[in-house]
Amino acid sequence: MAEFKLDLARHERIGLDEAIFCAGKTADQIAAILDAFPAGGGLLLTRLDAAKFQALPPRLRDALDYEPLSRTAVHGAPRVPRRGDPVAVVMAGTSDVPMGREACRTLAFNGQPHTAFTDIGVAGLWRLLDRIEEIRRAPVVIVAAGMDAALVSVVGGLVRSPVVALPTSVGYGVAEGGMPALHSALASCAPGVAVVNIDNGYGAACAALRICSL
Amino acid sequence: MAEFKLDLARHERIGLDEAIFCAGKTADQIAAILDAFPAGGGLLLTRLDAAKFQALPPRLRDALDYEPLSRTAVHGAPRVPRRGDPVAVVMAGTSDVPMGREACRTLAFNGQPHTAFTDIGVAGLWRLLDRIEEIRRAPVVIVAAGMDAALVSVVGGLVRSPVVALPTSVGYGVAEGGMPALHSALASCAPGVAVVNIDNGYGAACAALRICSL
Amino acid sequence: MAEFKLDLARHERIGLDEAIFCAGKTADQIAAILDAFPAGGGLLLTRLDAAKFQALPPRLRDALDYEPLSRTAVHGAPRVPRRGDPVAVVMAGTSDVPMGREACRTLAFNGQPHTAFTDIGVAGLWRLLDRIEEIRRAPVVIVAAGMDAALVSVVGGLVRSPVVALPTSVGYGVAEGGMPALHSALASCAPGVAVVNIDNGYGAACAALRICSL
Amino acid sequence: MAEFKLDLARHERIGLDEAIFCAGKTADQIAAILDAFPAGGGLLLTRLDAAKFQALPPRLRDALDYEPLSRTAVHGAPRVPRRGDPVAVVMAGTSDVPMGREACRTLAFNGQPHTAFTDIGVAGLWRLLDRIEEIRRAPVVIVAAGMDAALVSVVGGLVRSPVVALPTSVGYGVAEGGMPALHSALASCAPGVAVVNIDNGYGAACAALRICSL
Amino acid sequence: MAEFKLDLARHERIGLDEAIFCAGKTADQIAAILDAFPAGGGLLLTRLDAAKFQALPPRLRDALDYEPLSRTAVHGAPRVPRRGDPVAVVMAGTSDVPMGREACRTLAFNGQPHTAFTDIGVAGLWRLLDRIEEIRRAPVVIVAAGMDAALVSVVGGLVRSPVVALPTSVGYGVAEGGMPALHSALASCAPGVAVVNIDNGYGAACAALRICSL
Amino acid sequence: MAEFKLDLARHERIGLDEAIFCAGKTADQIAAILDAFPAGGGLLLTRLDAAKFQALPPRLRDALDYEPLSRTAVHGAPRVPRRGDPVAVVMAGTSDVPMGREACRTLAFNGQPHTAFTDIGVAGLWRLLDRIEEIRRAPVVIVAAGMDAALVSVVGGLVRSPVVALPTSVGYGVAEGGMPALHSALASCAPGVAVVNIDNGYGAACAALRICSL
Amino acid sequence: MAEFKLDLARHERIGLDEAIFCAGKTADQIAAILDAFPAGGGLLLTRLDAAKFQALPPRLRDALDYEPLSRTAVHGAPRVPRRGDPVAVVMAGTSDVPMGREACRTLAFNGQPHTAFTDIGVAGLWRLLDRIEEIRRAPVVIVAAGMDAALVSVVGGLVRSPVVALPTSVGYGVAEGGMPALHSALASCAPGVAVVNIDNGYGAACAALRICSL
Amino acid sequence: MAEFKLDLARHERIGLDEAIFCAGKTADQIAAILDAFPAGGGLLLTRLDAAKFQALPPRLRDALDYEPLSRTAVHGAPRVPRRGDPVAVVMAGTSDVPMGREACRTLAFNGQPHTAFTDIGVAGLWRLLDRIEEIRRAPVVIVAAGMDAALVSVVGGLVRSPVVALPTSVGYGVAEGGMPALHSALASCAPGVAVVNIDNGYGAACAALRICSL
């Protein structure tokens, strides 16, 4: 019996496509899913690490637009670009880029324009203040930050748009795994910050897409 | 020296008013804040338990619209009602009503229409399916649920609007304090669910307000 | 002195055979156990990863029916098939297959018929509802799910048979290791769900076998 | 709008009645639920502490069969007694009686005969061995134990019936809240032990009822 | 035998006086300690809640300078004031005042001048920026903050003096007990922030005193 | 049916008497146990708080030797005194006295001589060094300490007798509940320290009694 | 400057030799320590994994008596055998052998006779009861067990000698890392069980040695 | 767009240079940062493991002063040496050397003299007491310790200078990851100990530098 069942009605139902979470799947299972996917559609693969990508049959590898830093791959054509102001994807430090990039790739696949802002953590506050006006113009602001995630609260206190916090597992000691970043975001002193799971760039982008589709 | 400094510019800056979190404050401190508040404005007080409310001077008590279940009070006039479809506030069980009601009161104070849906947890799935079409029409859906918070994922898989999960501390044993509900919401298999802190009805409403203000 | 002592009277005492948990044992220790095992009987090995299987002497490897996905091996003959309706083994996603398969293999070894239902998580609820009548006919329903494990509560609210939740370690961030799935299952809003340890497909099957032996 | 919606179809759907979890509800909410309940049926109330019971209107108090130790109340008539061997409810120590009694009351309300075995923890193993033959005859064995919950594994290794572990919050220090008892039960070295949430006597009984209804 | 032994040589040894931690002591034990204390010296009592203070014999109550908000009392004369710039005690919100005040009282008892800055959390960043020049002049900056404790990192990135983070237990949900504030401070992206235990205003002041004594 | 079953053969079996843990029992249950206890024997009651003691019938109260600080009561005659050097019960601070005293009372009840050493924590190391020779003479050393429990390692590095660490719940913030003290004792850099549960003075004394009975 | 300083006076001070904990040291550091060790003495090395052992210079490898399962090595001559009954080292399952063996090797190095009892966990209780009389004769009983560690309580309720629980990290899911085994041992319902850190066979043996030296 | 933005104004603002945290960065990203760094300045790289260092282009490797034990590298010239007494860096055991060395390297890069004291943990207290007078002369004392971190409290009770505790992840079982060491330091019975994140030698040095710059 087949080991998967694609939720092809998802876009019609909730406006978001099914995506393949590759972390717990073997290369064989992923290949079977790709082979079963109806031609003409587009499919996003997340958490596809380089070794697993290499283990796919060449014919499938060639059909994928793969980016190792974010561990994402796109099969088929992305959706046509939407109109409107770009979503802001703000990354506290260079180490948060892989997670922020997963969000960017998910937005792009869904046709949503976005702008990335990198390495503007609060340890050097001027880097954020330099660019805050540009960030304030975005319809949604995604903030990717690890360690203390203080950037989330500072941004949340300065912009009026919906803020989606994307806590990352960057850090060590008490910050190992990202719990302090997650908890800081959830306990943020800035009102109305909404939060997704640690390192869930895909989910942060989906939350933004739900908002931008209103 | 004064023990507080109101952030009166907050509405202008981010579109949300300063609110008073009463849990860690004495009745004296709250009274001083109310006295300092400029006439004509409106002010929301949260986590004001009945005993602390009773300890306020009568003159201040009379000036407050207090509701014990949600532990909220409104001082002065709420904002004028906004237009548009009502936000849906979905509560899994009767025990989640206090937190859901805190969200409702915050929405009302800010002039945002909303509809409450109570006791429609997934143990009796028909209760949710009966009302899902109405819920799908809301621009934002807040889902308040404790214990396993399975309702969050089921709703998230059925509606296209932004979903704000409000995990509650309802439960005991492993669910004491609300961690499983929070973690279920963060790890939801439905894409793009955004989450606020346990029992943070105020924050869930603020997240919805940021979205409705777009 | 011998480093093991087989509990050969177990089947007579509780109706379940001794099984070998290979995770903490060296290939040498496993080989010694197999050599000591009385001819004619059947023995189940669990958590035998591919590398350790390869490290066994060829003569023992040949005597084992090994399946890498579930990391199980069967030595000797399985028990004769029991009669009655098949147990349902419901797996939320493709990533839950290894744990669900460990349950299937344990049931098969003990002669218990079963049916597997794969990738029917609640994010696409129709996939479950399509097959619920078939699931309702099973004498016991095992539900393998990670992340939020919302499927456990939805199934528990729809079937009258005993439900054994098998939380899995599928997920990352707060779901890393499987705690939210375990806690969701334990705090399920559906009454009478019984739970086994994270990733314990063997234990879920044994619980089902105890029930089917009544 | 009403703050509750009874799941009256639950018995027909899954063979178990709706029950009222009183911990998170006010006396007013509970009274409203009882008033709305259709005459002729039976209703179980759990986690109703003595103070809240006293706060109900006298007319409702009189209609309830209340037991303070287990904090349960029965409204209306219990179901007619089922036939067959009694379920065994084994309690490790006197401190586990409230939780074990909640299970007994739930079984009785559903017409299921049962026998209670009290204070037979493994520190004095002879107390268990004295009664093990009687326990082995039960179709299901519920084991209520706190602290180290070692009784769960010992019973699980001696009986062939389904074993439902009911970990309790009895204990202090590392055992405060019942986590070690829960984790011991989940990690039991006896195969096929199924577990419910800490202090969830109601759930343990419901799991037993699902099994006895086969 | 006496139940206490004062460390009267402590000031000579490390420059800080013995202080009495009253939380785990009975009023009788505290009274015995005060009676045994040599005349002429000064003694600080911490965590002396109002009920325990009231339970002391009147003669001892009269001899104490008691402040309920910080739960501190001073017996005898404080040390003569030191010279130099005042230490800054920065409190994020009104709810952090009790802990900040414990620090202030400890500094005052030891003759160290200080200035308090209240309610200047980052949700309204201008409140901090308004006063940052004054704060930068302090030889040591103590930052008391709960919830996300984002203020710690923002201050740490703006001043060159030693920064002592005093995480507080202000908050609920994930912030209950103060862990996120503690972990944010420890994982601060601002380099060289030093941290004391949650709610340990006494310890933060002692750390500052060690520095000011250089 | 009786809710308790005394393990009267325990002394003969393991050399230690059954003791009654009162925390989870009602006054009625305790009274029933005392009434059932055979005349002539001795019985120790632990964790009997003052309110529960007061709720016992006067006739039983009079028959008990009750001490509120340690929450212990002795019913009947203690065992005859053993010979040999006294066990050392070392308490780090005054706040550790209740737990240390529970150990002392258990030793005394069993006829074991002991000496108490109070308030000799390592913050004032000279207090310990002053008395170390006396402590070194004890056949067993019990060390009761909360917070960082550094005293355990220092004593463990200075004496050759068995050291039983009794971590206490004294402390707040990270030390709330006693986990750091427990973990420090378990991870002690002094070799061969053995540890009992947090606040388990009874257990520490029983461990010492097992050793002294050799 | 040297990176180590041997505590050569330890045996004279506390009756136990310095031992080298190799886990956090490089092969170079270990070699330097061995080279600095005075000839004629004996030295125990713990947690020396096979790769690190292989990285030592051949001349040092040849001088060591190395055993890979317990990861221990002995340099120089062990102490002369003591007299008296052998200590019992009881191991619940085959997977606990490495930790139990570390205890055995430490006892042997110190000249203490011992007997090992393997694979006698409570899932097959008869295996323990078969050998309990022999175990009861030991002056100290070390019990190595992972998962639920129920064996600790069963043994503790059957023997009168000091019992040292050695919880192991054997297990997965909730048992990953050994916490449930540790907590079960600490919360044991058998009185006077003393506990060492997870997997600390060395420490369990040292505790036994302190007792046997009385 | 560039993935980094150096905070070159940091030294002017807070007296400490920007440092590069290499753990979450690819070799490519680190190379890009080094290439962008203005000539003439000095730059510290932390957590640069040997494999990543080897993956840098040879021209950059040659320009770095790399030390594998502390995983630090210095690019360009360190700052000119400061005057004054050396900071004391006290390491409990040989296994704490990598973290202590990271602190030493950071101090050296900033021109701050320091002295290292190695392997003087409290299990052999004489090793500390031998050198305490020398340690007391330091303007700041950094104490690196894992496991129980008892050394922190002993040193904190003996010196008057500021003490910066650097808890390390040395240990296993409950000490795995360093939490007990961190919590011991935070709950230290010695007053005024300030603490940094587990294994954060860089942060401990920065805290010392802030103090020494006063």
Ligand SMILES: Nc1ncnc2c1ncn2[C@@H]1O[C@H](COP(=O)(O)O)[C@@H](O)[C@H]1O
């Ligand atoms: N990186 C990701 N993080 C969280 N959820 C994901 C991620 N990628 C995909 N998903 C969701 O997880 C669901 C289950 O994935 P699958 O197991 O592939 O069916 C998909 O339908 C997506 O909605």
Ligand SMILES: Nc1ncnc2c1ncn2[C@@H]1O[C@H](COP(=O)(O)O)[C@@H](O)[C@H]1O
């Ligand atoms: N609020 C406090 N928090 C932390 N430590 C304290 C506090 N108050 C006093 N102490 C310290 O705790 C030590 C033990 O207190 P005591 O038990 O009274 O001897 C004192 O010597 C102080 O160094």
Ligand SMILES: Nc1ncnc2c1ncn2[C@@H]1O[C@H](COP(=O)(O)O)[C@@H](O)[C@H]1O
């Ligand atoms: N396996 C072990 N577990 C716990 N402690 C140990 C172990 N091996 C050695 N030790 C102790 O740890 C101390 C510190 O080890 P070292 O870092 O080598 O000086 C030694 O003096 C022993 O007392």
Ligand SMILES: Nc1ncnc2c1ncn2[C@@H]1O[C@H](COP(=O)(O)O)[C@@H](O)[C@H]1O
């Ligand atoms: N080992 C370290 N531990 C903690 N913080 C560090 C460490 N190394 C550098 N940092 C700080 O982390 C900040 C962010 O690093 P980066 O991501 O490289 O910009 C730097 O500006 C430093 O202040």
Ligand SMILES: [Mg+2]
């Ligand atoms: Mg899918």
Ligand SMILES: [Mg+2]
């Ligand atoms: Mg405010």
Ligand SMILES: [Mg+2]
């Ligand atoms: Mg076996």
Ligand SMILES: [Mg+2]
């Ligand atoms: Mg209901």
Ligand SMILES: [Mg+2]
């Ligand atoms: Mg003191």
Ligand SMILES: [Mg+2]
């Ligand atoms: Mg008893």
Ligand SMILES: [Mg+2]
């Ligand atoms: Mg050493």
Ligand SMILES: [Mg+2]
């Ligand atoms: Mg940087």
